[in-house]
Amino acid sequence: MTGAAATALPAARARWLLLAPALLILAVGAVGPLAVVVIYSFLTPGDYAGVKWIFSGEAWVNLFLQQDIFDDTWQWADAHLSIFWRTLLLSVGTTAATLVLGFPTAWFIATRPKRSRSFWLFLVTVPFWCNLLVRTFAIMQLIRNEGVINTILRGLGLIDQPIQMLYTDFAVGLGMAYVYLPLMVLPLYASIEKLDFRLIEAAYDLYAGPWRALTRVVLPLVRPGLVAGSILVFIPALGAYVVPRMLGGGNRMMIGNLIDLQFGQGRNWPLGASLALFLMLIVLAALLLYVRQVGRGDARNG
């Protein structure tokens, strides 16, 4: 009879009880803060940071437009637009660079004997053991004017003046490509590892040279990995903060740094909130594109 009583507990209620911890965390950790950000983006900035509870759409308008201080005419917010543009360029560039660097790496690992693959994968993950800040500092030591590279080049007599690398877009791109490379290699490896290498022989057999075997057979088949890796690099790259802050200096900002600025020295929380939401919209758009791409691939393969 007791067994029957236990099973008599309504199944629906049991499910809710099991879900409750996760739902609580989602409510407190995701929905709540997001709601705060949405609400703040429609308020008026406080005099000394914070917000005044007066509704205003100004923060959203200020994403793209700004009012001249003297004659009150509206102009494009050049500073914001150039930061958006730089963010987009650097993220796309980082994705492309990690793709070009990561594909041969993933290929190399996937074609090793099964037993040694885990060793190579382990090497790929080693950088994660070290704090991002420390690794970024290490890059600074390499590329700054008195850094390792410039010192060696000067020692060899190849240059008289140090090459300015730190605080350039190049430095930011280099740092981001370095930081995000494992995120590209791992999904690519997962895809390549599943690839039936006999298909490459079949392509060779049917008069496709190496380049066409790559573009007509290999790339279409590892596309899920290409897309997943690109998304995994592109999305965090859009929100990058530490690398552009340290390697780009003050005037090579990306959106992440701009958001930080609004909540800090800028004392414009609503603008910071609207920037954060704008960034989230871009990420959502990228994810939608990803879902559609992968869905299309499945339909064709399945």
Added chain:
Amino acid sequence: MPSAATAQADTDGVLDAVALEGVSRVYGSDSASAVRAVDNVSLAIRANEFFTLLGPSGCGKTTLLRLIAGFDHTTSGRVLLNGRDVGGLPPFRRPVNTVFQSYALFPHMTVADNVGFGLKMQGRPAAEIAARVAEMLQLVRMEALANRATSQISGGQQQRVALARALAPNPEVLLLDEPLSALDLKLRKAMQIELKRLQRDTGITFVFVTHDQEEALTMSDRIAVMSQGTVRQVGTPREIYDHPAERFVADFIGDANMLKGELIRVDGATGVVRLAAGLEVPARVPSGAPRSGPVTVVVRPEHAGLTRDPAVSGIDVVVENAVYVGTDTQYHLAAADSTRLVVRSQNTRADIGAYEAGARLKVLIGDHAVQVLRD
């Protein structure tokens, strides 16, 4: 070493479709651990021939096929296609196509795109490709499924698509790597006939790799039996079956009674053997076999007869066991010197249960039934 194959090269003035000259493939560099996957193989495969490489797994037959296709390179020796040395050419520059054991159809393409892939890579015009793809799909009876994904068709259909894909570019030689091994028995039988028909219709030289002796016997014009990286014997299915030159070939193909005997007279390719039972019988003697003294001979179970008649000269035996297998009955026999023999006799309605266990019989050996082995 059998050298019949090389001797035949160029005798009729027609170039061999495939000629292998002393081809070896050795894996591993130091001599202690080196594996000779293919060891000094010379073969001449004629144009329009259905040629089969037959042997147990690990005998080097697939490696040999890959050497012809260009997926692997020879350690020494030459591979010639229609007289042209293709040694330095990668697979995509060799005028041969392969039907892979796994089919290796491109999963991201339709059936038609798979068949058209080779032509597309050759840079043929789109209209020609479309026409040729339609023609090929018709040839393998797959025209109704042209736009299906390769994952949506059955194993037998995938097999046909793989065949059509490899035939579409009209290769000089078609290489088939155990293409029927993944099919069930009934489908395999059907595909054997189908393959033979395709070979006849297209006139393309087929080089077929299999470990299935029955498949080899039914389909081939000629067979090369391989073992441990070497070719043991080359010949028509009838030659290979009726006149195996050595123990391995006799054992690998069909059932064989191995009997001890003494070669007492040889005249060219024929001779007379005195069997242990004292019986003297005419025998075929292959080149390279001993010309006198003790030899092993092979007699196929269905090439011997049985009789109760004591007047006939034959080997005295006792029936140990009679196994009825439908079309015929297999008699397991023991001779006086305890040699075991198997004789197969075809069943007719008249002699159901002709001989029972324990019966004393004589084994009759016909004039063309005995083959002397080289080893």
